[in-house]
Amino acid sequence: MSAAEQRVGAGQGTGSVVEQLRERIRQLQAAPRRYLAVLRTGLSAVDALLPTGGLPLGQVVELCGEAASGRTSLALHAVAAAHQEARLCAWVDGPRELYSPSAAALGVDLERLLIVRPQAPEQRVWAAVQLARSGAFACVVLDLTRGVNPDGRACRVALAEARKLADAAARGGGLLLLLTSPESPADGVVRLRTEARDGDGWSVEVVRSRQGGTGARAELPWSALYPALGLEGGGRLLDVAEDSEDGTPDFLRDQSGALRNGLGILGQRPGRDAPMPPMRQGLDAALPAH
Amino acid sequence: MRRAYLHLTRFPVQRRVVESPELAGRPFVLVEAVRGQRRVAFASTSALKAGVRPGMTLTAATALEPGLRHFDYRPEDELRALTALGEALLPLAPGFQLCAPDGLWLDAGAAHLCDGEEGLGTRMLSLCAELGYRAHVVVASEAFTSRAVARHGARRVEVVAPGDSARALAPLPLSALEGREGAAFSALGLTTLGEVAALPMGAVAARGGAAGARVHARCRGEDDTPFVPAALEEVLEERVVLDFPAESFEPLRFALKTLTDRLGARLSGRCRAAVRLTFTLKLDPSGQRQVTLTLARPTARAKLLHELARHRLEELRLENPVAEVSARVDEHSEDGGQQLALGDAPEGDAALEVVLSRLASTLGEASLFAAGLEAVHRPEAAHGTRAFRPPEARRGLSAELLEPGARRAAVSVASRERPSRLLAEPACLDAEVAESGRLLAARMAGRRHRVTALTGPERLGGEWWSETPFQRDYYRVHFEGLGPAWVFRDGRDGRFYLQGLFD
Numbered sequence: 001m002s003a004a005e006q007r008v009g010a011g012q013g014t015g016s017v018v019e020q021l022r023e024r025i026r027q028l029q030a031a032p033r034r035y036l037a038v039l040r041t042g043l044s045a046v047d048a049l050l051p052t053g054g055l056p057l058g059q060v061v062e063l064c065g066e067a068a069s070g071r072t073s074l075a076l077h078a079v080a081a082a083h084q085e086a087r088l089c090a091w092v093d094g095p096r097e098l099y100s101p102s103a104a105a106l107g108v109d110l111e112r113l114l115i116v117r118p119q120a121p122e123q124r125v126w127a128a129v130q131l132a133r134s135g136a137f138a139c140v141v142l143d144l145t146r147g148v149n150p151d152g153r154a155c156r157v158a159l160a161e162a163r164k165l166a167d168a169a170a171r172g173g174g175l176l177l178l179l180t181s182p183e184s185p186a187d188g189v190v191r192l193r194t195e196a197r198d199g200d201g202w203s204v205e206v207v208r209s210r211q212g213g214t215g216a217r218a219e220l221p222w223s224a225l226y227p228a229l230g231l232e233g234g235g236r237l238l239d240v241a242e243d244s245e246d247g248t249p250d251f252l253r254d255q256s257g258a259l260r261n262g263l264g265i266l267g268q269r270p271g272r273d274a275p276m277p278p279m280r281q282g283l284d285a286a287l288p289a290h
Numbered sequence: 291m292r293r294a295y296l297h298l299t300r301f302p303v304q305r306r307v308v309e310s311p312e313l314a315g316r317p318f319v320l321v322e323a324v325r326g327q328r329r330v331a332f333a334s335t336s337a338l339k340a341g342v343r344p345g346m347t348l349t350a351a352t353a354l355e356p357g358l359r360h361f362d363y364r365p366e367d368e369l370r371a372l373t374a375l376g377e378a379l380l381p382l383a384p385g386f387q388l389c390a391p392d393g394l395w396l397d398a399g400a401a402h403l404c405d406g407e408e409g410l411g412t413r414m415l416s417l418c419a420e421l422g423y424r425a426h427v428v429v430a431s432e433a434f435t436s437r438a439v440a441r442h443g444a445r446r447v448e449v450v451a452p453g454d455s456a457r458a459l460a461p462l463p464l465s466a467l468e469g470r471e472g473a474a475f476s477a478l479g480l481t482t483l484g485e486v487a488a489l490p491m492g493a494v495a496a497r498g499g500a501a502g503a504r505v506h507a508r509c510r511g512e513d514d515t516p517f518v519p520a521a522l523e524e525v526l527e528e529r530v531v532l533d534f535p536a537e538s539f540e541p542l543r544f545a546l547k548t549l550t551d552r553l554g555a556r557l558s559g560r561c562r563a564a565v566r567l568t569f570t571l572k573l574d575p576s577g578q579r580q581v582t583l584t585l586a587r588p589t590a591r592a593k594l595l596h597e598l599a600r601h602r603l604e605e606l607r608l609e610n611p612v613a614e615v616s617a618r619v620d621e622h623s624e625d626g627g628q629q630l631a632l633g634d635a636p637e638g639d640a641a642l643e644v645v646l647s648r649l650a651s652t653l654g655e656a657s658l659f660a661a662g663l664e665a666v667h668r669p670e671a672a673h674g675t676r677a678f679r680p681p682e683a684r685r686g687l688s689a690e691l692l693e694p695g696a697r698r699a700a701v702s703v704a705s706r707e708r709p710s711r712l713l714a715e716p717a718c719l720d721a722e723v724a725e726s727g728r729l730l731a732a733r734m735a736g737r738r739h740r741v742t743a744l745t746g747p748e749r750l751g752g753e754w755w756s757e758t759p760f761q762r763d764y765y766r767v768h769f770e771g772l773g774p775a776w777v778f779r780d781g782r783d784g785r786f787y788l789q790g791l792f793d
Contacts, residue, residue, distance in 0.1 A: 068773025070451045072793035074709040088642070088680055099712035099790060100661030100673040101705035110661045114646075117701030118653050127649055132349035136642035199743030222774065226792055228706040231768045 039139060039175050041077040042107075043225075047206055050190070051211040055175050057138070060166050062178040062188025064217040067145070068203045071179050072098070073106060073225040075141045076158035076178060080107035087138035090114040090131045094124045094143045094155060102236075112228040133168040134177045139176045140169075144186060153182070182225045199231035292398040292407070292452075293517055294383065294429045295416060298375075301392035301423075302332045302368050306361065308422035309530075309548045318356045321348050331363040331700035363534065365391065371552070374528070376520060378555030382413055385519030393437065395517060398429050398543035411447035421555060432513035435459060438466040438483070455511025460484025464583035471505045472499065483509045522560070526619040528552045533572035535611035539604055542571075542612055546599050546633035549617040553714060554592025555713035568618050569599060574711060581606065584655075586646050586678050587639045588623045593638050599646045626682065646678070663701075667752045668760060670714050672705075707748070707766070709776045711788035716787040719777060729777065729786060732769060739769035753780070765793070 017290060038054030042048050047054050055061050055078055063071040079089045089112060092099060096117050104110055114137070116127050128142040142165075144155045157165070157178075166189065169176040178186045185191070191208040197219070205217040223227045298304060307314050317337040318498050328348040340355040352358050361757035370393050376386035383396035401410040411427035418425045428443060430450035434460065439448060442462045450458040464585060468564065486494075487509040495503040507513070532546040536619045547567075557564055559589045568581045581602055599617070637673045649658055659675040659770050666672050720733040733741045746765030753759045761781030768774045772791035777787070 014711075028529070030786065066772060067773055068711075068769075068791040068793045070773070070793060076710060078609075093713075097711040097713065097790075098661075099708060101663055101701075102708040102710045103661070104663060105705040106710075110663070113660060114678050115659055115661055115675075116649065116653065117657050119657065120448045123653060127653065134443050134645035136639070136645060164725075196768075198770075199768040199774075205475060226706070227596055229774060230745045230793060231743040231766060231774055233743075233767070234743040237744060237746060248462055276696070281621045289395075 010097070018041050025049045034227075034271070037079050039078050041074060042081055043074070043077060044159065044221055046074065046170070046192075046222075048218045049192075049204060049206050049213065049218055050210060051213040056172050056190065056211075057189065058170050060169050060176045060178060060186075060188045062186055063192040063194060064180045064182060064191055064207070065183055065194035066181065066196065068205075069196045069203065070222075070225050071145075071194050072143075073102075074106055074192075074194065074204075075107045075179060077225075078101050078105075078175065079113060079139055079141065082138040082175075083107070083109040083112050086112075088112050089118060089135060089139040090127045090141070092116045092124050092131070092140070092142045093135055094118070094121065095145060098143070104243070116142050123154050125157060125165065126154055128201065129164050129168040132172045132174055133175065135172040136175050137172070138173045139177065140172075141179065143179045144184070145179050145181050155188040159187065166225075199234060291517055292401065292425055292429060292431055293433065293436055294396045294398040294401075294410060294414065295393060295433075295440040295529045296396060296409070296418070297393045297426045297428075297437070297440035298380070298418070298423050298612060299392070299426070300332050300334075301372065302363060303334050304423050305368065305371050306573065307334075308551075310544055313359075317357060318359040318361065319348070320361040321360045332697065333595040338536070343769065357473075367531075370528070373520065373523075374552040375418070375421065375423070376555050377413060377522065377559040378560035381415060381561070382410060382417065385517075387518055388520055388701065389437065393440065395433060395436065398517065401429070408447060411449070415446060421551065428435065428457070432508075432511065433515040433517070434508045434513040435511055438462055453511075454485055456484075456509070457510060457511075459509060459670070460487065461646055465504060467508075469505075471498070471501060474502070475505075487511075516671065526553060526556055526622070527616060528556075528618075529614065529616040531545075531614045532612065533614045537611045542598060542603065542615060546595050546603065546613045546617075549615060550599055552597040552616055553590045553619060554590050554595055557590035557622065558625065561625050562622040563590045564595065564619045565623050566619075567595070567599075568620055569603065570616045570618070571606075571607060571612045572614040572616075574613035575610065577610055579606065579608060583647070584618075584677060585643060587643065587644070587682070588625065589639075590625050591640075594643055598639070598643055598647045601644065602651050605651055640747045655738070663705075667750055669708065670712060709774075709792045711793045712776075712790035716778070716789045719786040719788045721786040725788070728768065729765070729779075732777075732786070732788075734769075734772065734788075736769065739772045741767055742770050743774075745770040747779075749777075761786075764789070 003230050003288055038052045038056050052281055063074055065071045073273060079091070082089050085246060091113060094114055098115065100110055103113070113187040116131070118127055124144065128140055131137055132140045144157065178188055188208070190206070193205045193207045194202060196202045201221045202217050203217060203219045206213050206215065208214060222231060295708045302320050305740055306318070306320070313334070315336060315338055316334065318334050319342060320335055321328045322331040330342060330346045330348065330351050332345060337355055337358060339349070341353055342351040342358070349362055365444050369388065372388055372390065372394060376388065379386060380435060382399055382400070383398065385397040387395040389395060396414070398407060398410060399479045401407040402412050404410040407429040411429060414427050417426060424441045426443065426446050428440040428450065430439065430447045431452045432455055435450055435455040439450060439458055439462070460483060464476050464481060464483065465484070466483060480486055486506060487709040489506065490502070491506060498505070501667055528549045530548050531616060532541055534589055536542050553564070556688040563589045569581045569583065571579045573579065581588040581599055583602055585598070591646040611647040620738050646658065657676060664672055664674045689717060721729055724730050729744065731738055744765055744767050747763035749763050751761040762778040763781065764778045766774060767777045775788060776790040777790065778787055778789055
C-alpha cells in the first residue's frame with residue numbers, strides 16, 4: 001500500500017516538475033525577448049550613474065543636451081554595445097545628420113543598423129513607435145533634435161505620443177533612446193542631461209529617474225567619446241609656416257591668390273584649387289603680340 | 291525502380307477549396323465545354339451527395355441542386371498547381387512526374403532518408419496536409435500498380451513490396467483499367483483485376499491483340515512504363531486570373547494567398563529563399579501596376595510572404611479593377627533556415643520583416659537603408675546607402691568560435707577624428723577672424739561662441755579633375771557654450787564653414 005502511494009507520489013512529483021518546466025518555457029516564449037536586462041554603454045562612469053547599471057531595456061531613456069554635448073556619441077556607444085551581442089538597432093534620423101564613418105569608428109556595425117529618414121517631421125515618432133513595438137530591435141534611437149543646421153526645427157513630443165513611445169518600448173522589450181535638446185524636452189522615464197564643459201571634458205547628470213539616483217553626475221574627458229579629438233589644454237596647431245609668430249599658418253593670413261602670383265594656396269599649378277582659366281583668354285592675349 | 295504515386299482525390303475541387311475557403315462544404319462544380327455544351331467535369335462532395343455526376347450538363351446539375359455554384363475548369367491552371375505541389379515535395383523525392391489531372395508519381399529512391407517507404411508516404415501526406423490537400427500514397431515498383439492501388443485502394447499509405455504487385459492488384463475492380471479494355475473484360479463477366487490476371491496469357495493475346503496482352507501483363511503486376519521526371523522551370527512565377535475584376539482588396543487577398551503559398555512551397559522545395567519579389571497587377575480593361583518587395587532577411591515562408599504582400603498592396607490606389615495577379619521571384623538565395631533559441635518567438639524574424647514592410651509602404655523604400663562607407667576623401671561623400679540586409683545572428687559553438695573579430699576591419703584611422711553629426715551641405719559660419727587669420731569666435735543661432743581650443747589643420751583636397759574641386763583646411767574647434775565642432779576654411783574663398791558637431 002505504502003509502496004503504491006510512494007509511486008503515485010513520485011509520479012505526481014515528476015509530473016509537476018515537467019509541468020513547471022512547461023510553464024517556464026511558456027513564460028519564456030510569451031515574454032518579449034530580453035536576454036539583456038540593461039544595455040551598458042561601455043563608459044563605466046556613465047553606467048555607474050544609472051541605478052540599473054546601464055540603460056534599462058523596455059523603457060524610454062532621454063538624452064538631453066545642447067547641440068554638441070556628446071548625446072549622439074553616447075547613443076552610438078549604446079548601439080555598439082547592442083551590436084556586440086549581435087542584435088539589431090534602428091536610428092530614426094530626423095535631422096539627417098548621422099555620420100556613419102564616425103559611427104563605425106565608435107564600434108557600430110553598420111550592417112546591423114537600420115537608418116530611417118522620414119520625409120515629414122511628424123512621421124518620426126510614428127516610425128519609432130513601429131520599430132520599438134516590433135521587438136526586432138534591441139535599441140531604437142529617435143533623434144528629435146533640430147541638428148546642426150541653424151534653421152532646422154526641433155520636434156516636440158505631445159503627451160499622447162510620449163505615452164505611445166513608452167508603451168511601444170515596454171511591449172517590444174527594447175531600449176528606446178530619445179535625443180532631445182533642453183528647449184524641447186520629451187517625456188522619458190529616465191533623463192540624462194549631457195553638457196559640454198570646455199575643451200577638456202563633458203558631464204552627464206541623471207535629471208530624472210524612477211529608480212532613484214537623481215542628481216548623480218559624472219565628468220568625463222572628451223577622449224572617452226572621441227579618443228582622437230585632441231582639444232585638451234587648448235588644442236594643438238600644426239606648425240605649417242616657420243616665420244609666423246602666433247603659430248597660425250601663413251596661408252590663413254593672406255588671400256592666397258595675391259601672394260602666390262596667381263597660383264594655388266600651396267604654390268601648385270592652378271586647377272588644384274580653382275578651375276583652370278579658359279584657354280581662349282590666353283590665346284587672345286598672345287596673338288596680337290606676334 | 292520504386293516509385294510513389296500520390297493521388298489527390300478530385301484535385302481541382304480540393305484546389306478550389308484551398309484557394310477560396312468559403313467554398314468548403316458548399317455544392318459547386320467545375321464546368322468544361324464539351325461539343326458546345328457545358329458539362330460538369332468535377333463536383334464537390336456535397337454536390338455529389340445531391341446527385342450531381344461528372345459528365346452531366348450544367349442545366350441538369352442545377353436542376354438537381356438549385357444552390358449549385360459553378361466555375362470554369364481550366365486544365366492548364368490545374369497543371370500549374372499540380373506542378374507547384376510536386377516542387378513542394380522535392381525535399382522528400384528527387385523527382386516527380388505529373389499525371390494530370392489529379393496525381394503524380396514521385397521517385398521513391400530516397401525513402402531510406404525518411405524511415406523507409408512507409409515513413410516517406412506519411413511525410414508526403416503531412417506535407418500535403420500542411421498545404422491543405424488530402425491524398426493517398428502508394429509505393430510500388432510499377433507505374434500502373436502504384437496508380438491503380440492509390441486510386442482504388444482503401445488505405446491512405448500503402449507499400450507494395452517488389453514482386454507482390456499481382457496480389458495487391460487482384461481485389462481491385464475492373465474500372466481501375468480506365469480504358470476501353472476494361473469493357474471487353476467485363477463483357478466476359480469478369481469483375482476484378484485478379485480474374486483478368488488468372489486468364490491464360492495466350493488466349494488473351496489471341497483475342498485482344500497487343501493491347502489485350504499489355505492489360506493482362508499489367509494485371510499480373512508487370513509494367514515497364516519509364517519514369518520521366520518533370521523539368522523544373524528556371525523562373526519562379528505564379529499567376530492567378532480572378533473570376534471577375536476585383537474592385538476591393540478582399541478577393542485579391544485570396545489570390546495573393548494562393549500565389550504566396552505556391553511560391554513558398556516551390557521555394558522551400560528547392561531549398562531557396564526569396565530575396566526580391568515582383569507583384570504585377572493587370573487591370574481591367576487596360577493598364578498594369580508593378581510592386582516590388584525586397585526582403586531584409588530572405589525567406590521561403592508562405593505566411594510571411596503573404597503578410598508582407600498584403601501590407602504592400604493593401605494601401606495601393608488603382609484607377610481600374612484588378613483582373614489578374616502574378617508574382618515572380620526576381621532574386622533568390624540559399625535558404626539557410628533560422629536557428630531559434632529557447633525563448634525566441636516561434637515566428638523568428640517575421641516581426642522584423644513586417645515592421646520593415648510597414649515602414650517602407652508608408653515612408654517609401656528610399657527612407658529605410660543601412661549606411662555604408664565609401665573610399666572618398668570629401669567628408670560629406672564618404673558614406674553611402676545600402677539595402678538593409680543584416681547578417682544572421684549566429685548561436686552556439688560557431689558563434690563563440692567564429693564571431694569575435696570576424697568583422698570590424700574596414701574602419702580607417704581618419705574616421706576616428708570625424709564628428710558624429712555632419713551637415714551634407716557645409717553651412718557658412720558667421721565667424722570673427724583675427725588679423726592673423728585665426729578664428730576667434732562664431733555666431734550661431736543668435737549667440738556668440740568664443741573659441742577656447744583649436745586643433746588642426748587637417749588638409750583635405752582633391753577632385754581637381756572634376757567640375758567641383760575642393761581644398762579645405764579642417765580644424766577641430768571647441769566653442770564656448772556649444773561644444774566641439776568641425777570647421778573648415780575653404781581654400782577657394784578663404785571663409786570658414788561649419789561641417790559638423792562632435793555631439
